[in-house]
C-alpha cells in the first residue's frame with residue numbers, strides 16, 4: 001500500500017466516523033475498561049489506555065483515525081496498569097465465531113504483487129514472472145450467512161441452556177468474516193476463567209460421551225442441553241432432505257411423504273418413527289450429521305482469556321474497512337445489507353481482481369484487471385485487501 | 392426458631408450452627424477453659440483433625456449426638472487449629488475429610504437432609520418437578536463452582552441435561568456436589584489467620600499435640616516423595632516445585648513456566664499431573680487440558696518451550712545461584728559440576 005492508498009483509506013475512515021461516531025460504543029463502565037488502538041502508518045498497537053466516557057473515545061478516534069480499536073471485556077480497578085496489576089473487578093464474556101472455523105475460507109485468490117497476475121490456485125510462484133504469490137481471502141456472502149446462523153444458534157443456547165436473558169446478549173458483525181456474541185449477565189460474571197472451559201467444551205461438543213449412541217439406541221434425544229441442539233438439527237435435515245448428499249433417493253422420498261409426523265415426533269425427542277421408516281443405517285447417518293451440525297465453533301482463546309480485548313462496536317475493521325456493528329438476533333437478514341451508509345461517492349480504481357459481492361442490497365460485479373468507478377466504501381474494501389489502486 | 396441440635400451435630404458447618412454457638416456462649420475461649428463441655432469439645436476437635444490426617448476421614452458415631460454441644464463446638468475449634476497450623480496441605484486434607492463425612496452422612500440417611508443443607512448454604516436449586524421425576528436442578532454457576540468435571544466425563548457440562556441455567560442432577564449427585572461445596576467453604580474458613588499464640592489452656596495443649604502429629608506425618612510424606620532428579624534443576628524451578636508441592640496455587644504464568652520446563656526435561660504428562668495434584672484448586676480435566684496443550688498434544692499442536700532466563704527475570708521468577716552465571720536458559724543449568732546427576736545429562 002503506498003501513500004495515496006493510505007490517504008484514501010484515511011479519508012474513508014474520516015467520512016465514516018464523522019457520520020457515525022455515535023455508533024462507537026464501549027459498554028459501561030467505560031472508564032474502567034482497557035482501551036487499545038492500532039495507529040499510525042506502521043500500524044502499532046497501543047494498549048492499556050483508558051477514557052472517561054464514550055464521548056472522549058469518539059473524540060480520540062476522530063482525531064487519530066485508528067486502523068483498529070478495542071476494549072477489554074473485563075472491568076478493572078486500574079485499567080491503565082500492566083495486565084498483572086489491573087485488578088479485575090468483573091469480566092463479561094465474549095464469543096468469537098469466524099467463518100474460517102466453519103471451514104469457510106471465503107473466495108480465495110493468489111495474486112502476484114510484481115506483475116499483477118491473478119491465480120485461482122496456489123501455485124507458490126507466479127507462472128509469468130516467478131515472484132512469490134500472496135493469498136487474498138475475500139468475504140463470501142455464503143460464509144457470512146452461515147456464520148451468522150451459528151452466532152444465532154449460540155445466542156439461542158445461551159438463552160435456552162444457560163438461562164441468559166435475551167436482552168443481555170448482543171450479536172455483532174465483526175466487520176470482516178465473523179461475528180461476536182457479547183454477554184453481560186450476572187450469572188456469567190460469577191464464572192471464573194477455569195469454569196469457562198466447561199462452557200466452551202459444551203459449545204464445541206468436546207468430550208461428548210460416545211455413549212450418546214446409547215441414547216440413540218433408546219430411541220430418544222434429550223430435549224435439553226446438547227440433545228436439544230442435536231434434535232433441532234435432525235429436524236432441519238428432515239425439513240429439506242434433498243439438500244443432504246448422504247441421503248439416497250429412496251430415503252428422501254420416505255421422509256417427504258411423512259415429513260410432518262416425523263418433525264413432530266423428533267421435536268418431542270423420539271426417534272422411533274424415524275427408525276421404523278428409515279432403518280437404522282440411515283438414521284444413524286442423520287444423527288451423526290446432526291451432531292456435527294450442532295458444534296458451535298467458537299474461538300476458545302477469546303472466551304477463555306479474561307484480559308482479552310475485543311473490537312470496539314462501531315469502529316472500522318482494517319482487514320476490510322467495514323465497521324463492526326450490531327445485528328439482530330431474530331430477523332432473517334443478510335447482515336451486509338445493513339452496513340451503515342458512508343462513502344457513497346464513486347472513485348476510480350485500478351482493480352486486479354474482485355469477485356462478485358453483495359453489499360447494502362446491491363451486487364457488485366466481478367472485476368478483473370480493469371479500471372472501474374466504484375463507491376468509495378467498496379473501494380476502501382478492495383484497497384484494504386491489497387487488490388486495487390487509486391487511479 | 393426451633394433449632395434441631397442433632398442436625399447441627401451432624402452438620403456443624405451450617406450457618407445455623409454459628410448462631411447456635413453464639414447463643415450458647417458469649418464468653419471467649421479463654422474464659423471457657425474450665426467448662427466441661429468446652430474441654431470435651433477441644434478434645435473432639437483434636438480428634439477430628441487427627442482422624443483427618445491419619446484416616447483421611449472423620450468419624451460420626453451416634454454418641455456424638457448425645458454430646459451434641461461438644462460435637463458442634465468441636466468443628467470451629469478444629470478449623471481454628473487448621474488455620475493456626477497454617478499449612479495448605481493440611482487445610483486440604485482436613486476440608487476433604489469433612490466433605491467426605493457430609494457425603495457419607497447424607498447417603499446414610501437416604502438424603503433426607505439434603506434440601507436443608509442446600510437452603511442453609513444458599514445454593515440455588517429446585518426440587519424434582521413432579522413425582523415421576525427424581526431429578527433436582529441446580530444453577531449451572533453453582534454446579535461449575537465445584538468443578539465436578541474432575542470426577543469424570545459424565546460430569547462434564549456437555550454431557551448433562553441443562554435447561555434455562557439449571558443442570559439436572561440426581562439426589563446422589565447433588566449430595567456429592569454439596570459435599571464438595573462444603574469442602575470449599577471449609578478451605579476458605581481455614582484461611583482466616585489465627586495466631587497460635589492466642590491459645591491457652593486446653594486449646595494450647597491441643598494445638599501442641601496436633602502440631603507434633605502433623606510434623607511427623609509431613610516427615611513421612613516427604614521421605615515418600617524423595618528420589619526424583621530435582622537436584623539438577625535450577626533454583627527458579629526448584630522454588631516453583633516446592634511451592635507447588637506445599638499446596639500453593641501457582642499463578643498461570645508460574646504454572647506455565649514450570650510445566651513447559653518439566654516437559655522439556657522429558658517428564659511425561661502423567662508425572663506432571665501427579666505434581667500438580669497437590670494444588671488446592673486442582674481440577675483434573677483443566678490441568679490435564681493445559682498440560683496437554685503445552686505439550687502440543689491439543690489444539691494448535693504447537694509444543695511450547697520454557698521461558699528463557701530473561702523472561703523468567705521479567706516475571707520476577709529468577710532466583711539465580713552461583714551456577715546460573717553463564718546461562719541464558721534454565722535448560723542450560725547444570726548445577727554443581729561434580730554432582731552425579733550432571734553426568735548423564
Ligand code: SF4
Pocket residue numbers: 625626627628699700701703704708709710711712715718719720721722724
Ligand atoms: S538465571 Fe535462569 S536458570 Fe538461573 S534462576 Fe534465573 S531463570 Fe532460573
Ligand SMILES: [Zn+2]
Pocket residue numbers: 112113114115116117126127128129130131
Ligand atoms: Zn508475476
